[in-house]
Amino acid sequence: MTAVQAAAGPSAPPWFWAIAGMRRALALGAFLALAAFILGPLLTLLVWAFAGAWLFPNLLPEFSLTWWSYVLGNADVVKAIRMSLLTAPVATAASAVICIPAAYAFARLEFPGRRLLLLSFLSANAFPKIGLYVSIATLFYRLDLMDTFAGVVLVQMINTLLFLIWIPTGTFRGINRTLEEAARDAGAGPLRTFFQITLPIALPGLIVAAMFAFLAAFDEAQGTLIVGTPNHITMPVMMYTLVLSYPQPVGAVFSVLLSLPSLAFLLLAQRYLRAGYLAAGYSL
Amino acid sequence: MAGLSLVRVVKRFGTHAAVHEVSLEVRDGELMCLLGPSGCGKTTTLRMIGGFLAPDAGDIRIDDRSVLALPPERRPTAMVFQRFNLWPHMTVAANIAFGLKLRRLSPDAIDRKIRDVLALVGLPGSAGKSPHQLSGGEQQRVAVARALVLEPQILLLDEPFSNLDARLRVHMREEVKQLQRKIGITTVFVTHDQEEALTIADRIAVMNGGVLQQVDTPAALYGRPRTLFVADFIGTMNLFPASALPAGEGIAAGPWRLSVPGARWPEGAEVTVAVRPEDLIVTPDGGAATVRRVVNLGHYLQVLLECPGAGLLRMFTEKSAPFTEGQALRLGIVRALAFHDAEVVEIGGPMRPSLAARDRGAGRPDAP
Numbered sequence: 001m002t003a004v005q006a007a008a009g010p011s012a013p014p015w016f017w018a019i020a021g022m023r024r025a026l027a028l029g030a031f032l033a034l035a036a037f038i039l040g041p042l043l044t045l046l047v048w049a050f051a052g053a054w055l056f057p058n059l060l061p062e063f064s065l066t067w068w069s070y071v072l073g074n075a076d077v078v079k080a081i082r083m084s085l086l087t088a089p090v091a092t093a094a095s096a097v098i099c100i101p102a103a104y105a106f107a108r109l110e111f112p113g114r115r116l117l118l119l120s121f122l123s124a125n126a127f128p129k130i131g132l133y134v135s136i137a138t139l140f141y142r143l144d145l146m147d148t149f150a151g152v153v154l155v156q157m158i159n160t161l162l163f164l165i166w167i168p169t170g171t172f173r174g175i176n177r178t179l180e181e182a183a184r185d186a187g188a189g190p191l192r193t194f195f196q197i198t199l200p201i202a203l204p205g206l207i208v209a210a211m212f213a214f215l216a217a218f219d220e221a222q223g224t225l226i227v228g229t230p231n232h233i234t235m236p237v238m239m240y241t242l243v244l245s246y247p248q249p250v251g252a253v254f255s256v257l258l259s260l261p262s263l264a265f266l267l268l269a270q271r272y273l274r275a276g277y278l279a280a281g282y283s284l
Numbered sequence: 285m286a287g288l289s290l291v292r293v294v295k296r297f298g299t300h301a302a303v304h305e306v307s308l309e310v311r312d313g314e315l316m317c318l319l320g321p322s323g324c325g326k327t328t329t330l331r332m333i334g335g336f337l338a339p340d341a342g343d344i345r346i347d348d349r350s351v352l353a354l355p356p357e358r359r360p361t362a363m364v365f366q367r368f369n370l371w372p373h374m375t376v377a378a379n380i381a382f383g384l385k386l387r388r389l390s391p392d393a394i395d396r397k398i399r400d401v402l403a404l405v406g407l408p409g410s411a412g413k414s415p416h417q418l419s420g421g422e423q424q425r426v427a428v429a430r431a432l433v434l435e436p437q438i439l440l441l442d443e444p445f446s447n448l449d450a451r452l453r454v455h456m457r458e459e460v461k462q463l464q465r466k467i468g469i470t471t472v473f474v475t476h477d478q479e480e481a482l483t484i485a486d487r488i489a490v491m492n493g494g495v496l497q498q499v500d501t502p503a504a505l506y507g508r509p510r511t512l513f514v515a516d517f518i519g520t521m522n523l524f525p526a527s528a529l530p531a532g533e534g535i536a537a538g539p540w541r542l543s544v545p546g547a548r549w550p551e552g553a554e555v556t557v558a559v560r561p562e563d564l565i566v567t568p569d570g571g572a573a574t575v576r577r578v579v580n581l582g583h584y585l586q587v588l589l590e591c592p593g594a595g596l597l598r599m600f601t602e603k604s605a606p607f608t609e610g611q612a613l614r615l616g617i618v619r620a621l622a623f624h625d626a627e628v629v630e631i632g633g634p635m636r637p638s639l640a641a642r643d644r645g646a647g648r649p650d651a652p
Contacts, residue, residue: 176369178365179369181336181356181365182369182371182430183371184336184355185357185362185431186386186430186434187357187434188382188386189355189357197371
């Protein structure tokens with residue numbers, strides 16, 4: 001008797017089992033709706049990117065790579081890709097050099113105005129960006145930074161600050177201070193402790209922050225458009241031109257190109273976030 | 285190996301004195317426990333010894349040399365922290381090797397030391413494991429190994445086993461005690477668990493509110509607490525109020541009249557009487573009490589008694605003793621301590637309500 005009851009598992013009211021099928025159907029429906037919502041636009045994009053002729057009765061267009069060769073054969077496009085792949089990493093790296101020590105200070109030191117300063121990094125995102133960029137442009141004119149590589153990098157860095165301050169601050173805070181103290185106790189000075197203990201433990205969090213920052217810099221369009229034209233055009237800026245003046249598939253092809261870094265980082269992030277020592281570093 | 289001495293050490297956080305004028309001598313090879321409730325300043329004291337906090341006043345001397353000017357990495361101390369504190373991105377071997385590499389030992393010597401110290405803490409063969417592959421107890425063993433391998437003069441342990449389950453905690457503290465005896469290292473052990481302190485310490489320093497209350501062997505601390513706080517904190521203690529009778533008459537405590545040898549307290553002075561549960565006996569000429577509850581604690585009985593004027597009292601007796609709840613009986617005191625202001629007087633010998641006042645000289649004065 002008891003064995004039979006045990007085999008039946010945790011007891012639930014009968015109505016719970018009666019609507020089991022309905023619950024499952026609801027869950028499946030919700031899942032499909034979410035999948036369509038997320039993947040639908042991406043699928044449309046892919047279809048357009050590989051579309052040749054698309055005539056009325058056909059549900060799908062002819063498969064074709066013509067637009068790809070058209071886009072990649074365009075010298076301006078290739079130049080923009082090169083510019084993007086140069087500015088975004090430089091902006092991320094420069095920002096990291098400035099922000100990560102600052103984040104460590106935010107996490108470890110108590111100084112007056114700490115919270116206010118930490119919040120101030122939100123200010124770049126708190127106002128309409130375009131107004132900010134226009135005033136930056138007037139400043140850059142005076143500093144001779146308009147239409148320069150440095151100017152574009154600086155504008156892109158504005159978008160990376162938030163990620164490279166806030167995420168690393170949280171990461172450093174999550175690292176138990178006694179881990180550092182144990183290293184000091186074992187004979188390591190403050191610098192060695194930071195580079196051999198704190199930094200490696202924080203690395204997964206810092207990598208995630210750098211990925212977000214890279215994507216923010218890579219996708220930056222408005223500021224780069226204002227500061228970088230005419231000679232320093234990046235991919236998102238190019239996108240404006242392509243969408244406005246070329247057939248739809250060109251925009252689709254370029255969108256796919258633009259989303260490649262995000263995709264690559266997604267896979268990378270997954271790899272790093274799964275590493276066992278991340279969990280160990282935070283939970284202990 | 286070396287002795288450690290704290291000289292009138294003070295640490296303030298804001299206006300709050302976390303540690304107030306603590307002076308403590310830890311002898312060479314001794315295991316000293318810092319014991320007290322949370323927030324009593326024991327961990328602050330330990331962190332000052334390790335160099336993680338700078339005292340606001342006073343001196344810390346190791347081997348008779350002040351170490352105040354030294355940062356933690358230059359002090360001859362090694363600390364085992366409260367929480368599992370191995371570096372998660374390194375293997376067990378790398379954790380242990382970290383300090384050795386800084387001391388520029390040859391790879392061979394490092395390998396040998398890792399093997400030796402892991403054998404010492406009972407974890408041979410775990411050198412290649414990651415910290416998260418180890419259980420909590422194993423992690424703390426590695427932490428102890430990591431500290432010991434540097435051959436410090438002073439070993440500091442900050443509640444190292446508080447995160448382990450009760451059974452493992454008992455096991456680990458025995459191991460640490462044996463290890464400490466074996467290598468004879470001067471050790472300061474912080475704990476809030478008095479049982480832990482009483483079982484492993486050579487001497488215990490009881491702290492409360494940043495003030496050092498008493499430094500003594502476990503037996504002395506249990507038998508002759510010098511302050512009311514220690515009396516209440518160490519072991520189980522019955523405390524009840526009493527008042528002084530006219531000079532020479534002793535004190536009136538509940539149903540008892542106790543003679544207090546050597547005490548000259550003004551009449552009506554408020555006194556607190558402290559009696560261990562094992563110092564209560566059933567005696568025909570004792571004070572009246574009623575049994576409220578009988579709890580079988582395995583090898584002995586804990587009897588909760590209501591005693592008019594003294595409140596609820598706890599008595600420990602052997603298991604065979606016949607008690608029933610609601611039973612009326614007469615209770616005597618074998619031994620007690622009387623506290624008045626900063627003064628404590630030991631009251632010895634069987635106390636009887638009628639005889640107590642005449643029973644002079646049975647007790648031994650114990651001036652604070």
